[in-house]
Amino acid sequence: xxxxxxxxxxxxxxxxxxxxGSDFRVLGYQxxxxxxxxxxxxxxxxxxxxxxxEFPKSGGALNGPFDHEITINLDLTVGKAxxxxxxxxxxxxxxxxxxxxxxxxxxxxxxxxxxxxxxLFDKVWIILMAANHMDLGMSEKVSSRWIPDMEKDDPVRLxxxxxxxxxxxxxxxVQEESTGVIPVPGEKFEGEIRVEDNTNEGRAGILVDNAxx
Amino acid sequence: xxxxxxxxxxxxxxxxxxxxxxxxxxxPETTGETQEVRGQxxxxxxxxxxxTGGTMIVHSPVVTVRRSSLSPVPQPxxxxxxxxxxxxxxxADKVTFVLDHPSQEGASIGFIRLYLGKIEQET
Numbered sequence: 001x002x003x004x005x006x007x008x009x010x011x012x013x014x015x016x017x018x019x020x021g022s023d024f025r026v027l028g029y030q031x032x033x034x035x036x037x038x039x040x041x042x043x044x045x046x047x048x049x050x051x052x053x054e055f056p057k058s059g060g061a062l063n064g065p066f067d068h069e070i071t072i073n074l075d076l077t078v079g080k081a082x083x084x085x086x087x088x089x090x091x092x093x094x095x096x097x098x099x100x101x102x103x104x105x106x107x108x109x110x111x112x113x114x115x116x117x118x119x120l121f122d123k124v125w126i127i128l129m130a131a132n133h134m135d136l137g138m139s140e141k142v143s144s145r146w147i148p149d150m151e152k153d154d155p156v157r158l159x160x161x162x163x164x165x166x167x168x169x170x171x172x173x174v175q176e177e178s179t180g181v182i183p184v185p186g187e188k189f190e191g192e193i194r195v196e197d198n199t200n201e202g203r204a205g206i207l208v209d210n211a212x213x
Numbered sequence: 214x215x216x217x218x219x220x221x222x223x224x225x226x227x228x229x230x231x232x233x234x235x236x237x238x239x240x241p242e243t244t245g246e247t248q249e250v251r252g253q254x255x256x257x258x259x260x261x262x263x264x265t266g267g268t269m270i271v272h273s274p275v276v277t278v279r280r281s282s283l284s285p286v287p288q289p290x291x292x293x294x295x296x297x298x299x300x301x302x303x304x305a306d307k308v309t310f311v312l313d314h315p316s317q318e319g320a321s322i323g324f325i326r327l328y329l330g331k332i333e334q335e336t
Binding site: 081082083084085086087089090096097098099100102103104106107108109157158159160161 | 239240241242243244245246247260271272273292293294296309310311313329330331332333334335
């Protein structure tokens with residue numbers, strides 16, 4: 001049996017993955033090296049991972065169950081190139097008015113990346129805070145599910161692309177129970193325990209062997 | 214001839230001579246004019262990885278042209294398209310990029326660098 005924070009982490013990843021469709025990708029860990037090409041457009045990325053746990057101490061918490069306040073981090077990354085229709089520029093005899101319109105109308109990567117990240121924040125929040133996802137898709141109770149904040153970073157240029165990152169976090173509370181230490185298979189205790197035998201003279205010897213067969 | 218004039222004159226050979234490639238500048242968006250010039254194209258550049266601080270090579274073309282051959286000269290904030298050969302050959306097909314930003318005036322003598330960004334066909 002594992003601690004429940006691992007179940008919560010897996011439930012968040014599963015929930016996001018189920019509803020991501022072709023809008024974004026979900027990773028269940030932090031990827032330290034992301035190429036710009038891997039987070040473009042609908043390949044935008046959500047990295048969900050356990051970040052922090054707190055165990056508030058209380059009088060009744062000595063023997064458990066133990067309250068565990070969990071923080072799952074969600075790092076969002078989007079990448080964009082400029083978009084537009086500049087096919088008119090291939091035509092040497094193009095009308096200058098059409099060229100002016102094409103140049104004025106294309107959408108810059110900075111703006112597209114900004115909107116793409118806003119849209120991703122929107123999708124992630126809606127999935128995780130949906131009323132029917134109160135327990136994050138788990139069969140047991142999850143308390144105090146909450147997304148306390150969202151934050152956008154500064155855009156960076158990576159080659160021909162604009163990369164924009166942001167982060168949000170999901171907090172919730174579960175109750176953990178310690179199952180105790182599981183015996184190590186093969187560990188063996190051997191010894192002799194002396195027991196007084198009042199009915200018979202002499203002594204009785206007991207050999208204890210807890211090794212698994 | 215002072216040093217600045219000598220450098221400017223040298224650019225005719227070093228940027229626009231046999232070393233150069235045909236470049237087409239289109240813009241700004243207020244005029245839609247087209248200029249055909251010659252210049253140098255650097256197809257891959259070394260940049261600092263913002264995540265790690267290390268260096269990396271990225272496919273991000275940079276065009277260097279003689280400032281005196283341009284009229285008008287691209288300014289920051291303007292929208293320009295730049296067509297460059299798809300590979301460093303005189304007669305190669307051209308591909309269109311958009312101007313991300315030009316180099317700052319005063320940082321060089323006689324030439325300007327144009328940092329290009331990819332543009333994808335709008336769907």
